[in-house]
Amino acid sequence: RMLHQKCTQGLYPSSNIKRFAVPEEKIPWTVEYPEYKPVAYTAAVLQGKPWADPGINEPTFKPRWNAIDDKVNRRSFTGNYVVNANGHPLNPVGRTGIVGRGLLGRWGPNHAADPIVTRWKRDNAKAVEVDEHTGKPVLQFVAIQRRDSGEWAIPGGMVDPDETVSTTLMREFMEEALNFLEKDDGERKTLQDSIAEFFAKGDEIYRGYVDDPRNTDNAWMETVAINFHDEDSSVVGKLALKAGDDARNVRWMDVNRQINLYANHSEFIKKTVLQRNAYW
Ligand code: RP5
Ligand code: MG
Numbered sequence: 001r002m003l004h005q006k007c008t009q010g011l012y013p014s015s016n017i018k019r020f021a022v023p024e025e026k027i028p029w030t031v032e033y034p035e036y037k038p039v040a041y042t043a044a045v046l047q048g049k050p051w052a053d054p055g056i057n058e059p060t061f062k063p064r065w066n067a068i069d070d071k072v073n074r075r076s077f078t079g080n081y082v083v084n085a086n087g088h089p090l091n092p093v094g095r096t097g098i099v100g101r102g103l104l105g106r107w108g109p110n111h112a113a114d115p116i117v118t119r120w121k122r123d124n125a126k127a128v129e130v131d132e133h134t135g136k137p138v139l140q141f142v143a144i145q146r147r148d149s150g151e152w153a154i155p156g157g158m159v160d161p162d163e164t165v166s167t168t169l170m171r172e173f174m175e176e177a178l179n180f181l182e183k184d185d186g187e188r189k190t191l192q193d194s195i196a197e198f199f200a201k202g203d204e205i206y207r208g209y210v211d212d213p214r215n216t217d218n219a220w221m222e223t224v225a226i227n228f229h230d231e232d233s234s235v236v237g238k239l240a241l242k243a244g245d246d247a248r249n250v251r252w253m254d255v256n257r258q259i260n261l262y263a264n265h266s267e268f269i270k271k272t273v274l275q276r277n278a279y280w
């Protein structure tokens, strides 16, 4: 069963708003919880932003829940979500201690895409490094350090209205791990050309709800995570990584069970490891 853990207590990200602490057994909506008094919070930065929905009571706001609403995907990978009597969509996993949208632009699902770019770890002689006990090769993935929380993460981002997931995957990777936005037109073209083919073929690792610290009772993250693997380090394995946009740092990170990443990104990495039969 799906659960969440990073959005049930403590301070809401980039705020001094304290969540109403939800004990694990009280997360599901099906469990009665008459004492539940979630705190209302919608960040002021959302106001008037083109990427954000209006307030839910704005007369002009006529969302089509559980549907592709014009260009906005309001469908959830988890199935049809409930819209409560006040017209608020309900988090499909359960309570979070916050009502409103917090920092998330959309009521209901907020769709992201996560590119998991991997290569084998190699020594100076270019030989693949193998764990001595299991004999399994060590995987590395391109990790970014997020500016908002300082945590390391997969370089993912939001799917813009009208954008396909594959476009988002490549765009976010270029923005956050290759500093695309600071490059001139010529450099952008070179970068795009060098990785377009590599991004054309990936393996789906996950699609669904994300245990993101920004989730609320009425707004939550969902993602499609795709693994792009550079078997012989001939493409991205050779590229010069440079952090950009909402990334503070970028690096090839060794993958093992000790990694501790933003949201539930470690789970996505573990799935990738299993699929590639790498060391964990
Ligand atoms: C996570 O937030 C997703 O898995 C994705 O990595 C990320 C998208 O949000 P931003 O990076 O645009 O803040 O839930
Ligand atoms: Mg981004």
Ligand code: MG
Residues within 6 Å of the ligand: 155, 156, 157, 158, 172, 176, 246
């Ligand atoms: Mg991002």
